[in-house]
Amino acid sequence: MAIAGGGIRHHVKSKHKDEKPGGFYWQHYNRLNGYYNGVRTLVPWSQYRPENRYNITEPPRLITSKEAASLSPMPPLDPVAFNPYPDYGSYEYMKEHPKVARCYLDSEERVPAPDVYGYPGLPQNMSVPFYGSYQELEMDDEVCFDRFGRFGPYGYGYNYTQGGLGPGNFSENAGSEKVFEKTGIIDYTNMDWGRAQRACLQKNIGRFADPAKNEVADGKKKIKRHAYILRTWTGFYYNEHQIYSLRAMINELSLKSGGEYDVHFLLHVKNNSIPIWADKEVYQKTIEENMPREFWHMTTLWSEAQMELYYPPPFGEAFENRAGSGIHGVYRSAHFPVQWFAQQHPEYDFFWNWEMDMRYLGHYYEFNTALGNWAKKQPRKGIWERAERFYIPEYHGTWDNFTELVERENREAGREPIWGPVNQFPNSGMIPSPPETTPPRTYDEDNYEWGVGEEADLIVFNPLFDPSTTNWVFKLDATGYNTTLPVPPRRSAIITVARYSKRLVNVMHEETFRLRHTMFPEMWPPTVCLHHGLKAVYAPHPVYFDRDWEVNYMDKVFNHPQHEWESPFGWGEHNLLGSSFYYNSGFSGALWRRWFGQRENGEGGKTHEEKGTGRMCLRSMLHHPIKHERGALD
Template sequence: MGASATMLFKAHTRRVLARPKTVFPIVLFFLLLIYLVQKRDIYRAGTHAAVEVVEVDIGEQPVPGAQREEKLLRELRGKFEQESKALEKDPRAFAIFGNTLETLVEQDIRSRPQEDNLTPSNNGTEFTNEQPFVFNPYPKYNNAAWKARHAEYVPCRGPTGSLVEDIRVFKGRPRNFPDPGFGSYEDLGLDQNLCFERETRMGQYGVSPVMGEDGKPLEWDTIDWGTLQRECRELNEARFATSGPPNIYVTAADEKKVKTNNDDSQNFKRHMDHHVRRQAGSSGPSVTNTTSTVKEPRTALLLRSYTGKEYTDNDKQAIRSLITELNLRTGGEYEVFLFVHVRDDSDIWSSKEAYQQVVQTAAPREFWNITVLWNGKAVDRMYTKLPDKARRVHNGQFLPVQMFMQEHREFEFVWNWEMDSRVTGHHYDVLNKLSEFAKKQPRKGLWERNERFYVPGFYGDYDKKFRSAVERSTSGSTIWGAPEVSVVKPIGPNPPVPSPDQDKYEWGVGEDADLITLAPMFNPINSNWVMRNQVWGYRNQDFPWGKLPRRATIITQVRVSRRLLDIMHVEDLRGNHVASEMVTQTTALLHGLKAVFTPMPVFFDRPWDGAALARWFNGGPKGASGGFGSAMGWGQEERYQGSTWYYRALPPQRLYNNWMGYEDTAIGGATWEADHGRPCLPAMILHPIKEIKPTPPGWVTESKLPYK
């Protein structure tokens, strides 16, 4: 209470205490004064306090008292453990492990376009009698249809000096391999009857010996992947825009903040400018564009890393495959960057020499010229209205990505890519299918579909049965455009009709998604997810704490549009921020932008049926994945331990170890393969993958939960 208010209160008290009939007015006055002071203090807490208020969904799923809540969560955990333990005895349990080329079935079941991607290889293999096929999932470059809309595609050379070659695959799927518990190959347009084996999939990236043009083994340290990417893009520069529009959402006041946030943030900009100029240097002829063609969008893939990381051979092989399949083979449609967080106090901004010295210690030599450094100092100087906790990488993972986009305007999209994820299938095939699926999604019911795992064994097909089921369960509560939030001025388009009932699933079809995620965008309120209340800003006197609509996705491997990154940048300049796993999803929601959870296939090591998966993962209000008892909540994450996509999952490491020829949990390794055959896997995105290297005999991968 302020001094003047205190004196006023004491004087008034002295006057009325002599009058015994005024007790009731005294009490009223005292309560009113306390209320006004508390309201003032709450508002003055400003943007530097994290929201700690839980919103209760009254009438549908009230949050019980703390003790009762914990009791219910323990009971849920115990029931899941009981069901999971029982499924271990099922003969179908652990069928995702130990599958090889010797058990392939359904080799000729695929669509005609999928068959057109396959050409018999001229070379067989020593480890199987199965016929390998060259896999080409790329557009039909330079045919008549292509030339009608695009400038000419020019093929690029790879590290050996020859034109890039496509990988090889095998037709079929292992006999005992289960269907995905979540997601769908068919709905994404992926061929589920292809099997990828390590040598035919990754051999040209170093899994097998690679020979240069001189016939000698290739020395990878002599390769400059930055130059290869630049030269490839220059050959195809008629296809792409060399620059992009400015950030139109930055106001004059925002610009003033940026200009005054000098030193390290401006040094980051100067080094970005140098990187852009270095990439823009000419090294050869290019094809001239024509007036009838359109510029193709480009995507940057930021591979997240940090100083002090030790790169395994497999890490390097994975990076080479990303660059080759996404950049060199496409003529520059993608560009891969090693995006390195400088964790120590190195003064990387003092000079180009200091910057380059850190590059050379932080990255393998072959990747020096694709490496971009960032540090906390640059982020701090750019986003001064955010508190320290919000700017740290745990909560602010996308802040340097936003800064990257402000300087690299030539990219329309950015993939934020985790170093510890792996794609067993073909990178371009998988990412292109995710993008196409997202583009064709209508906005009607989209946020409601985004909130749920797609369980094909429970819902049926995606476009009809799943969509209808979600619409029935959420009737009358469909999000239609941006929600009305007084602290946000949405930048997205207004709905074409007042009500979603008037739309025939047309709005949004053909619109590129501003956000693509690989897991549901759940409502974290009441979910017991540990980061649910990490909110800064987004409030004023009329919009109190805890009321901000939020969405979150576990694992930050997402594709983000330039438009979404631009408005995220502006919100952070103004002091509005949420945790890393919420920021892309929540900003897209608040601004009415198109966000799509793509139903990537996810497998389980136990034979859960569709009804059980829906119950354990979509058990929230109206069948959503959030809410009380959510699988994302603290103490409930054991549900993911047997899956192929979650940061505490066990199967990814086991599967990948075996796939690379290493023993894990009594499967894999040279002796095992001699008896059973070479492991192969369908196209999957696995996470987490840590430190892939030869394992000792008897090795068993473990994944321990922190709450056990």
């Protein structure tokens, strides 16, 4: 579910300088086609040449079927297991950490948690991302994943009689047998992921930090634990492609990591009259009627009526309620059940707020770990100012160059940097900020030291922008404050997916239940961080575009809009239609379905792949939104 989607947001095609006759400016850029070069064009990293020319010259064209006839019918490289985990059995790891016990899918411990497979190379001329960076996040950008290596271990490519799910049986599959030779055919017929997660944790319980105790015990470093929360709802349809992704998430985050993560489904019961809290049988029946069997024992129910009891009214008026709905409704307060869930589970250090229309084409553990490690290394100095911009490596150069540029631009503009809690504004009261968020020195005295080594309280996937400088439709949806005073300073990040620290979610909860403060879901966690001096970052994950943008124009459009209506977080959001990650992206879903071998807009499908260069193989990337996954194979 994409909060703030639907009919309230729309694309306003006003006549302003972003637009040319016949379409928006960016629609005149050359289309990038290297995404669709298949596994028959794989080359080692040393031979790879991206197609991006940043609109300076015509980019290389898609390899035609005639040219493909000269290629080998099989992928020129063999898939290899992708393993982003620490070497748990090494002397170096065992010296500092407790032993990691192997985890299994079944209770008899005959089926170990499977590996996934990628190709050690890239399709020739595949595009590179326009903003974000594998290198900065220290992720592997020299490997690509096809649909068999990525999801074959989770039931893709074999039918129900073998314990699979069916799709993939009749798609182009040259060389896919090399994956199944290594993974085998896993029968998921009676899979119980909740049981498997609990068994894995029990085997490894000594690895993890007790939140009430020191992180080091018996001379060994304890690991912090994560709750990965998938917000779903009654009536949601789980297709086969969705289930592949969910299995991948649970296996890669929880079982393969020895219990570092637990994946949870937080199921919104839309019918408030169902007595889920009064009757255990009704509770279980509701789960069984709305969740696939394999996820029954990892599901928690909630309802809006319950939230009204947990955070009782009155809340006061909002400065503006453009949604026209109540404060306890999921549309305006999707964070309420996450706050509640965190209070019920103090054993977790971090809470990932995830949406059902997200997909990750890559390895979940590599991605999540890279984000956390990167965020932990970030200094506090300039952190808010960097987080409001898109990092475009082709334009900005290294991250250090980007950091210096942001600092210089802000000084030249005379902007006062954010340094510690932003709580000096007319308001109706706030809870005290954590004392450790007070800066140890002045901004100018700090040499990018404060915050280095500190876990991030908030990690988001789009920039943390100031809503007051945009015409974002929900910028004034702040509730519980004195509306006769100016609206408090705010920050927001489009799409509610994020990682919250326990410290952040506890402050959010305290502000809500003690003072009845809340804001629109995409605005509330960042604003709490702003007000209380918590550490918030926008992680520069790689984002691709369907066209070959000029990067100086991209920087102008995304980082330096001249008017509030030009912001990409308002009327300028049309600029993100061709991206791989944004709430309104059209390219993201189309690329995902093409990767799965489906026809999209008259292109792709089995015959196209067989006569061309084979099935697609893409680098790791985060997709949003995926509104459907059913397309014709031919």
